[in-house]
Amino acid sequence: MNSNIATSPYTISLKGRDLVTWLDYTVEEVHELLSLASYLKKNPHSKILEGKTLGMIFEKSSTRTRVSFEAGMLQMGGHAIYLNSRDIQLGRGESIEDTARVLSSYVDGIMIRTFETEKVTQLAEYASIPVINGLCDTYHPCQALADVLTILERKGTLKGVKAVYIGDGNNVAHSFMILCAMLGMEVVVSCPEGYEPGKEIIESTMNLAKKSGGSFELTHDPNEAVKGADVVYTDVWASMGQEEEAIQRIEDFKGYQVNEGLLAQAAPDVTFLHCLPAHREEEVTAAVIDGPHSAVFQQAENRLHVQKAILQSVLV
Secondary structure: OOOOOOOOOOOOOOOOOOEOOHHHOOHHHHHHHHHHHHHHHHOOOOOOOOOOEEEEEEOOOOOHHHHHHHHHHHHOOOEEEEEEOOOOHHHHOOOHHHHHHHHHOOOOEEEEEOOOHHHHHHHHHHOOOOEEEEEOOOOOHHHHHHHHHHHHHHHOOOOOOEEEEEOOOOHHHHHHHHHHHHOOOEEEEEOOOOOOOOHHHHHHHHHHHHHHOOEEEEEOOHHHHOOOOOEEEEOOOOOOOOHHHHHHHHHHOOOOOEOHHHHOOOOOOOEEEEOOOOOEOOOEOHHHHOOOOEOHHHHHHHHHHHHHHHHHHHHO
16 A cells, blocks of 8 residues: 555544554554545544544543644534543542443543553443543554654655664553554664563564564664664653652663764654653753754644544544
């Protein structure tokens, strides 16, 4: 299938589907979602979700996830309800199963941003409506789709693009690896020893790369990793819930900062990505994230467009 940006409306029906991880989707379905996201970016307002309501459960704080999902629903004529776990019965011991069944009778879809992946999978199992993973400890699928759309816009293609992730092998890295490998990219992850991505995620990524004609490499040498890179991506060294590890992580990740010296070893037209929020002068220098190679705010904007594509496809 052509990797270039398409402007035609969405054609494959995903109505009623959950999105927990991209491992549950085909490469054709991902390409169609990218095409739709590109189309919606150029045609942002519609009434296609008029009368539809999205329940948004948050157990983690959020800027981009909350605002992009809520704005996306509004732009397509629908409505979003913010449900902080402290304010609903889920936060007082009501089971995921009961929450799923109750919300299924009130809203048309659920987005959840939480810690344990099991909460997302259980919610999807017991809900009779689509459940979208807005982030969990293992995956961040919406972020990865925005990442890939940004690369597509910057490079004009995905096949054969060398994308290097530097830093913690976390949920962002997991979904990025999976999606890039699925789409035929050359994926490299560089992290300190002990901070590698999950073994099952690595295995899935390697299998996807074989099928797509892409590749996957794991290395502990960031300087070797970035040689000739078309894309360099990083994330904070201590994610939400890891604050107590921050001091140790700063020590462990010395040498993994994305700075001008590291970026100079990449391709001349390298694109820098970061899922935000960023800690300048920690995992990335201000000179890089605010410099000419950075696409972080284009990437952040694309969260809106890809999530609208997901919402339209699973709700209509």
